Amino acid sequence: MTVRLYQRDPYLFEFESRIEEKDGDWIRLDGTAFYPGGGGQAKDKGRINGQDVSDVEERDGHIWHLVPENRFKVGGMLWCSVDWDSRYDVMKGHTAEHMLFGALQRIEPRLQLIKIDIEAGMKRLTVTGPLTRDNVEEAEREVNRAISENLEVQRFEMDREEAEESGVRAKLERIQGDTLDVVEIGDFDSAACAGIHVMETGEIGALLVERMASAGGGSHNLDFLIGDAAVSKALQLSHVSLRAADMLGCPIDNVLPTISNLKKDVEDGSRNLRRLSGQVLDNIRPIVLKGVKVHAAIIPGIARKELIAKADEVREQGGVAILISINDRADFVISAAESTGWDCRSLVESFIKPRGGSGGGRKDFVQGGLPDPSEAEAVLRSILDAFQ
Numbered sequence: 249m250t251v252r253l254y255q256r257d258p259y260l261f262e263f264e265s266r267i268e269e270k271d272g273d274w275i276r277l278d279g280t281a282f283y284p285g286g287g288g289q290a291k292d293k294g295r296i297n298g299q300d301v302s303d304v305e306e307r308d309g310h311i312w313h314l315v316p317e318n319r320f321k322v323g324g325m326l327w328c329s330v331d332w333d334s335r336y337d338v339m340k341g342h343t344a345e346h347m348l349f350g351a352l353q354r355i356e357p358r359l360q361l362i363k364i365d366i367e368a369g370m371k372r373l374t375v376t377g378p379l380t381r382d383n384v385e386e387a388e389r390e391v392n393r394a395i396s397e398n399l400e401v402q403r404f405e406m407d408r409e410e411a412e413e414s415g416v417r418a419k420l421e422r423i424q425g426d427t428l429d430v431v432e433i434g435d436f437d438s439a440a441c442a443g444i445h446v447m448e449t450g451e452i453g454a455l456l457v458e459r460m461a462s463a464g465g466g467s468h469n470l471d472f473l474i475g476d477a478a479v480s481k482a483l484q485l486s487h488v489s490l491r492a493a494d495m496l497g498c499p500i501d502n503v504l505p506t507i508s509n510l511k512k513d514v515e516d517g518s519r520n521l522r523r524l525s526g527q528v529l530d531n532i533r534p535i536v537l538k539g540v541k542v543h544a545a546i547i548p549g550i551a552r553k554e555l556i557a558k559a560d561e562v563r564e565q566g567g568v569a570i571l572i573s574i575n576d577r578a579d580f581v582i583s584a585a586e587s588t589g590w591d592c593r594s595l596v597e598s599f600i601k602p603r604g605g606s607g608g609g610r611k612d613f614v615q616g617g618l619p620d621p622s623e624a625e626a627v628l629r630s631i632l633d634a635f636q
């Protein structure tokens with residue numbers, strides 16, 4: 249069995265070790281500080297005798313290191329170093345993950361942990377069960393309080409029976425053997441885990457859940473940051489909130505109710521606009537040009553699909569429709585029954601394209617737009633004049 253130096257001393261990142269066996273480019277050492285991954289915690293990276301370790305793997309209780317194109321000899325001593333920056337980040341993130349899930353499950357006991365992904369640059373918990381933003385915010389506050397209390401993190405072995413009775417968080421069905429490694433974080437959390445953790449919670453610095461997103465099937469991904477990254481993100485979010493308050497012209501505590509009221513106002517406004525536009529469309533009085541009934545109108549803010557529905561109706565009744573909606577540009581829809589002899593495509597070519605617009609379709613129906621909405625009136629007038 250390879251001696252797991254990372255379990256004796258999680259802070260050891262440089263060590264000397266003897267090579268006991270080779271298998272191609274894979275080497276087995278008598279002891280290693282390289283963590284082979286597991287429990288959602290990423291594998292370590294680093295160097296052995298100056299060469300990159302591109303993979304670490306556990307096989308039958310031994311830990312193997314892949315060092316491409318190495319010329320190491322069995323029995324020789326090697327100088328090894330684990331990439332400390334990323335390992336320390338992962339250790340802190342992993343300890344923070346215990347605390348975050350422990351707090352969440354205390355707040356909502358029906359929550360279950362599905363998956364953990366802790367690597368440098370990405371820290372994610374996937375949980376299933378009922379979860380609200382209030383739950384997450386409360387857990388976040390509790391974890392940060394426990395971080396500032398600098399609780400001691402201890403690891404010890406426990407008998408399986410004792411673990412069952414003590415209520416340590418563990419998936420016992422997945423753990424082999426009569427004993428298990430238990431990680432205790434002060435009186436805050438206690439869970440079975442064979443990963444690597446920091447010694448004191450103060451090392452984590454801070455925790456911030458930056459994203460809570462549905463992962464389908466009633467589960468959620470919680471992405472979190474720790475340390476300086478959490479503080480920077482908190483500052484950025486604070487700046488966004490303060491600017492939002494300035495923009496809304498309300499105190500910061502009123503941002504959410506103000507947005508909620510604005511949203512409702514917009515919904516009411518849109519509903520009224522739709523109703524009024526519908527009335528305007530219904531009330532267009534056709535003008536008769538050389539025996540053809542032409543329904544022409546410019547209507548601010550109306551949806552294109554409503555113009556299309558009206559244009560279809562006019563065509564079916566044997567007429568011509570020239571309908572224009574004004575937003576940040578002018579959208580037009582033109583239809584003409586075959587019996588009128590009008591060709592909608594020629595209207596686009598003769599009247600709309602010369603004014604910078606575009607559009608296309610069939611002889612009896614075209615749609616398109618004019619980038620400058622102030623041109624709409626002139627376009628409509630020129631079409632009507634041409635058919636006087």
Ligand SMILES: [Zn+2]
Pocket residue numbers: 287342343346431440441442443444445
């Ligand atoms: Zn752990």
